[in-house]
Amino acid sequence: MDQRKEFRQQLIGDVCWSYASDRTENIGVLIEESKSGMSIMTNDPVKTGSILKVECKGSWIGPRYVTVKWCQEIAPNNYRCGLSLIKHY
Numbered sequence: 001m002d003q004r005k006e007f008r009q010q011l012i013g014d015v016c017w018s019y020a021s022d023r024t025e026n027i028g029v030l031i032e033e034s035k036s037g038m039s040i041m042t043n044d045p046v047k048t049g050s051i052l053k054v055e056c057k058g059s060w061i062g063p064r065y066v067t068v069k070w071c072q073e074i075a076p077n078n079y080r081c082g083l084s085l086i087k088h089y
Helices: none
Strands: 009-019 026-033 037-042 051-055 064-075 078-085
Touching: 009 037, 037 064
Parallel strands: none
Antiparallel strands: 009 026, 009 051, 026 037, 037 078, 051 064, 064 078
């Protein structure tokens, strides 16, 4: 049973992400988004509790900062991550 409190819009789009303290950009895919968070797919595991800077070209104005709530390997070199939006970073 789905425990979500908010509607999540399913999207497919490329995102660039990096650890907030790092300049190395990684590529991922935006899967879904809500008012308080999003889900992305990556080729590399992302450490739970980390703060990321996420940018989606053509979708948002400026980067968004998020906290990684969970990261699960769903196939070799394929990870799905749940991210919570940080309101003021």
